[in-house]
Amino acid sequence: MRTVAVIGAGTMGIGIAHTFAQSGFRVQLIDVSKEQLENGLHTITANLDRMVSKEKISDSDKENTLANISNFIDIPTGIKNADLVIEAATENEAVKLKIFKQLNDHCSSQTILASNTSSISITKIASVVENPERVIGMHFMNPVPIMKLVEIIKGYNTSTEVTNSITKLAEKLGKIPVTATDYPGFVANRILMPMINEAIETLYNSVAGVSEIDSVMKLGMAHPMGPLQLADFIGLDVCLSILEVLYNGFKNQKYAPCPLLVNMVQAGKLGLKSGEGFYNYSESKKAEYVSSQFL
Template sequence: MKNIAVIGAGTMGNGIAHTFAQFGYKTHLIDISEKSLEKGMGTISKNLDRMVAKEKISEEDKKDTLNNITTYTQLSEGVKGVDLVVEAATENVELKLSIFKQLDEMCSKDTVLASNTSSISITKIASVVSNPERVIGMHFMNPVPVMKLVEIIRGYNTSDEITNAIMELSRKLKKEPVEVNDYPGFVANRILMPMINESIETLYNGVAGVQEIDTVMKLGMAHPMGPLQLADFIGLDVCLSILEVMYNGFKNPKYAPCPLLVNMVQAGKLGVKSGEGFYDYSESRKAEKVSGQFSS
């Protein structure tokens, strides 16, 4: 596999494109919004600048990485001639089914079709494709260029050949692939999301405040980031979507989203992406922090 297409220029999509391009793959980054593509490329450039500053890569490496990425707003153009498509669109079942129906028509029958979904059934996604054995899950972790894990999810019909090829490709990206079977939430989110949801329930019930809950988990359980801060980082809307997928898939009340999470998403408090979640990420708050560093 030499030519890769990534669908979606958001947080996960631009991170996936960055990673493939950094390892020498010709990468097509596709999004219907030119503005999203510009923002995504800007994020990639900034992340590469950080790597240069830390002397992890050279300026020449940065230039080569950016040169390996071509942007497209037309799906048909972006997937032309590629060996692998990685879909990283919004975590919405109907949207993903629509994209894979189009990919089935637009791509060669030999093109591997992967989804970066964090919870939606690969088997269901593959059901709209004429040869479902070539459909697989590649669940990267955020931030993609840094995090080593890739959950490789086998759908009911995913072939051994495709699974082995994607496992090997992940290793070439200096990742650690872990093969899992296709059940709601897979492994990572089946374990993580109930913990995040229970943390929100703990806050909702008035047991402790945001910082107190996160401090207990960081200092007591050696978590690098508290669950409420992590939820902000993931996106509260994404957390809600994953919990709903698991709740509907297992019909088990332990996966039911906390009412506080539902209300926060409805109010538009989505975490880092919206500027406010359990913590305040607004520009005014950043300014307060900066000014506080210079005051005694």
Template structure:
């Protein structure tokens, strides 16, 4: 297994591509526009430069990693020789299902199709293909080159052989694969997202401010990052999408997104990616709490 196709050049996709390429896999990075691909490669280059400056890798390692990545704007072209595909497109069910329908048509019959989905059931994704035994979840953590965990989500029909192959592959990347069952949110987000949502509810109910909530969780619970700051880094739109998938999947009101989170996403305040969320990231300013217009 040497040819890896990555769908999506955003935060997760370029991180996954970086990781595979650094371990000498031949990577096809696929996105819909050349601009998205250029941004993805620029991010990978910056991250490699940081690793060189910290003497974690050499300049030759950086050049070799970049040489292992080829970009494509067509799934048909970028995935036609894939041994493994890792889909890392936006967390939208329709988009993902459409991608897997196309992958099933253009990929070699023996190729394994995986998704980096944060919450959508792998069994549902596999059902739109003619190879459900070869569909599996590989949920990487952000930032991918640094974080060790990979949640391995086995769908209802995923074979033992495919599961073992993906577990072994993850270990070859220096990751710690952890197999979990196929339910909305899996383990990481089933626990994390209700905590983030409760932090938003705490802000919404004027129990405390943004910095106070995050300080309590950092200093009192030994979290490296407070839940509201973490939500900004994940993307508030992504948090909302995951909560909606879990709410729809479990029909349990405890997963219902806080109205404040819904309104912030509607207003385009998505966190780091938009420059403003619970904190202000515009013009590289020191993070500041956003306007109190969202405090009630």
């Protein structure tokens, strides 16, 4: 497995592309937006520069990484000759199903198809593919080049061979793979999102303010970041989408999104990406956050 196609040049897609390219894989990065691809490559370059400045990698490592990445604006061309395709599009079931239908039409039946989804059913995604045993979840954590965990999610039909292959691949990347069964939210978000939602409920019920809630969790529970700040960094729209998957999947009221979260997303207050969520973020604050991930 030497060539990997990554669909989506957003935060997760470029992080996945960066990680594979730095590990010596040829990466075919795909996005419908040429501007998004250019911005993605610029971000990867900037992140590599930070790693060089901190002496984590050499200049030649940086140049080799960038040389391993090629950009494409359409899926049929971008996935050509890929041994593995990783979909890292927006966390929307309809979007992912549309992409996997295209992969089914244009990929070899031997190509492994993975989704970076953080909550959507791998079994449902695989239902539009003729050989569902080759579809698997490969859920990276953000920032991908730094975070060690990769959740490996087995769909109902995912083969043992594909699971073993992807597990070994994650280890080659220097990651620690953890296998999970395909149920809403898997492990990470089934536990994390209800905690974030409860923090929002605590604010909604005026039990304490934003900084107070985050301080309690940082100082009392040794969390490196408070849940409300973490929600801002994940994206409040992403948090809402995951909670809706959990709520619809389990039909359990404990997963129902807090009305405050729903209102904030409807108002366009999405956190770091929009400049305002539970906290306000200037452009310098955004840059400071991104830079801090590569210290």
